[in-house]
Amino acid sequence: xxxxxxxxYQRDGFAVLEGFLPLSDCDALQERAAELVAALDVDAxxxxxxxxxxxxxxxxxxxxxxxxxxxxxxEEATDQPARLALNKIGHALHDLDPVFDRISRRSRxxxxxxVLGLVRPLLLQSMYLFKQxxxxxxxxxxxxxxxxxxxxxxxxxxxxxLDDADRDNGCLMALPxxxxxxxxxxxxxxxDRAVLRTLDAAPWPNVEPVAxxxxxxxxxxxxxxxxxASAPNRSSRPRHAYAVHLIDGRADYPADNWLQRPDLPxxxxx
Ligand code: FE2
Numbered sequence: 001x002x003x004x005x006x007x008x009y010q011r012d013g014f015a016v017l018e019g020f021l022p023l024s025d026c027d028a029l030q031e032r033a034a035e036l037v038a039a040l041d042v043d044a045x046x047x048x049x050x051x052x053x054x055x056x057x058x059x060x061x062x063x064x065x066x067x068x069x070x071x072x073x074x075e076e077a078t079d080q081p082a083r084l085a086l087n088k089i090g091h092a093l094h095d096l097d098p099v100f101d102r103i104s105r106r107s108r109x110x111x112x113x114x115v116l117g118l119v120r121p122l123l124l125q126s127m128y129l130f131k132q133x134x135x136x137x138x139x140x141x142x143x144x145x146x147x148x149x150x151x152x153x154x155x156x157x158x159x160x161x162l163d164d165a166d167r168d169n170g171c172l173m174a175l176p177x178x179x180x181x182x183x184x185x186x187x188x189x190x191x192d193r194a195v196l197r198t199l200d201a202a203p204w205p206n207v208e209p210v211a212x213x214x215x216x217x218x219x220x221x222x223x224x225x226x227x228x229a230s231a232p233n234r235s236s237r238p239r240h241a242y243a244v245h246l247i248d249g250r251a252d253y254p255a256d257n258w259l260q261r262p263d264l265p266x267x268x269x270x
Pocket of ligand 1: 142
């Protein structure tokens with residue numbers, strides 16, 4: 001297993017730790033996700049995403065997902081079975097599902113959170129990302145702190161490859177050092193809608209993007225202000241990944257963040 005080079009992380013805004021998660025844990029997460037999908041009421045879930053809906057049910061479904069386990073479909077999905085049509089499951093798997101809870105709170109992740117400077121780490125959000133063969137959508141350039149904002153900014157992403165991720169199937173891309181720039185946007189709750197607001201129109205830094213290719217079991221650590229993206233998956237191979245985002249409980253958590261959990265207090269590591 002590769003160890004964290006903290007100086008390189010602070011310079012680049014990301015770190016790639018190969019062989020971090022045991023393959024047995026990768027198996028367990030993929031098997032559990034498959035069980036959750038098999039138990040899904042597909043018709044009810046798909047109805048929320050049907051074009052006939054005016055977006056209200058979809059917004060509500062999304063806004064409530066911070067304290068739930070919800071299923072989101074790919075835009076390009078047509079008649080595929082759900083296991084090949086889902087974009088992601090989110091956003092409280094780490095608290096509501098025992099398998100995701102156990103693996104998200106491995107002591108090695110707790111140790112890393114501490115090394116990365118989180119004094120009171122809280123697990124805020126989790127996502128099972130499918131990046132399906134052929135239809136897995138692009139994720140545009142963004143900073144995770146736009147979606148998971150604290151003052152000061154403390155969010156850190158732990159992204160774990162559950163399949164080999166490379167340029168062909170839409171691995172992560174990053175702008176090295178870009179975490180030293182400003183926060184550009186915030187994704188806010190505005191009544192019962194979610195809106196993306198621009199804070200700073202500064203362009204992304206003019207540096208060559210790097211592909212963060214990751215074999216199965218690799219952990220990619222992403223600084224919350226690091227601009228990153230991923231290309232669509234046009235290959236025949238899946239690119240499953242599991243992402244957990246942490247914040248420091250000492251920071252202020254704004255009441256207008258989209259993700260609110262009034263009835264499900266955030267938890268850290270055991
Ligand atoms: Fe992200």
